[in-house]
Amino acid sequence: xxxxxLITGATAGFGRAIARKFAExxxxxxxxxxxxxxxxxxxxxxxGKYNIEVLPLCxxxxxxxxxxxxxxxxxxxxxxxxVLVNNAGLAVGLxxxxxxxxxxxxxxxxxNVKGLLYMTRLVSPLMVARKQGHIIxxxxxxxxxxxxxxxxxxxxxxxxxxxxxxxxxxxxxxxIKVTQIAPGAAETExxxxxxxxxxxxxxxxxxxxxxxxxxxxxxxxxxxTTLPGHVNINDLVLMPTAQASAAITHKV
Ligand code: NDP
Ligand code: 8X3
Numbered sequence: 001x002x003x004x005x006l007i008t009g010a011t012a013g014f015g016r017a018i019a020r021k022f023a024e025x026x027x028x029x030x031x032x033x034x035x036x037x038x039x040x041x042x043x044x045x046x047x048g049k050y051n052i053e054v055l056p057l058c059x060x061x062x063x064x065x066x067x068x069x070x071x072x073x074x075x076x077x078x079x080x081x082x083v084l085v086n087n088a089g090l091a092v093g094l095x096x097x098x099x100x101x102x103x104x105x106x107x108x109x110x111x112n113v114k115g116l117l118y119m120t121r122l123v124s125p126l127m128v129a130r131k132q133g134h135i136i137x138x139x140x141x142x143x144x145x146x147x148x149x150x151x152x153x154x155x156x157x158x159x160x161x162x163x164x165x166x167x168x169x170x171x172x173x174x175x176i177k178v179t180q181i182a183p184g185a186a187e188t189e190x191x192x193x194x195x196x197x198x199x200x201x202x203x204x205x206x207x208x209x210x211x212x213x214x215x216x217x218x219x220x221x222x223x224x225t226t227l228p229g230h231v232n233i234n235d236l237v238l239m240p241t242a243q244a245s246a247a248i249t250h251k252v
């Protein structure tokens with residue numbers, strides 16, 4: 001039986017790989033992000049390859065009216081969302097707190113925390129009404145351990161950890177699974193965003209070891225949705241073998 005999966009941040013990295021993984025397994029998708037051209041390309045690719053339906057919705061998770069309009073636009077069976085993957089997120093900058101850029105902090109908190117909350121607030125009632133659903137929040141090893149200059153990004157991911165736990169408690173009576181997937185270093189567009197397009201700095205993050213790929217994370221996200229109804233993975237930390245902790249990576 002195909003499921004309907006809503007993925008935020010499906011224009012790149014984990015989100016796009018998660019979309020591809022669910023599509024190749026015959027599921028229908030709502031894919032979201034701010035880049036309409038990438039959403040259209042992905043929808044074309046996936047409907048061309050697989051016998052599935054894909055609905056692209058272009059909006060900014062930081063803007064509550066845009067999120068409200070997007071979710072209100074869902075009609076008929078598009079409201080029957082089985083899995084919400086709260087993936088859209090970013091790190092911006094890597095500075096000690098006394099030199100932090102406040103606009104960077106606001107972007108991270110607005111996207112990683114408030115955007116995830118807006119999506120959860122608007123999609124979870126649809127799940128509660130159907131007494132079924134699965135919310136998967138993409139946290140991070142940065143939400144378990146703080147590393148130098150990670151200050152606000154780590155804070156936003158610690159918030160995801162707490163919000164995930166709280167969401168699980170509040171929705172347990174409604175038969176809704178709530179899972180956090182917390183990856184370590186993965187090579188996506190993440191570091192290009194963090195270092196504001198500086199390819200040399202971004203590339204150096206992944207030199208000397210094998211990071212996770214977006215596909216590795218997608219495989220795990222897909223796996224947690226394949227378990228029987230009475231089984232939930234609450235929390236899963238997924239690391240490159242060469243990364244022992246947030247700040248310790250064995251590089252050669
Ligand atoms: P990418 O930069 O490759 O992808 C980020 C995605 O988020 C894009 O699709 C982007 O879409 C979307 N996004 C960002 N801001 C917004 C916004 N305001 N509104 C809507 N969509 C937005 O990064 P990753 O795939 O690596 O990151 C995905 C998630 O995984 C993030 O939450 C990140 O914090 C987390 N993570 C990443 C790790 C890594 O090492 N890469 C490790 C652990 C966690 P668009 O720009 O089109 O809006
Ligand atoms: C991204 C992983 O360790 O670079 O969440 O912050 S890390």
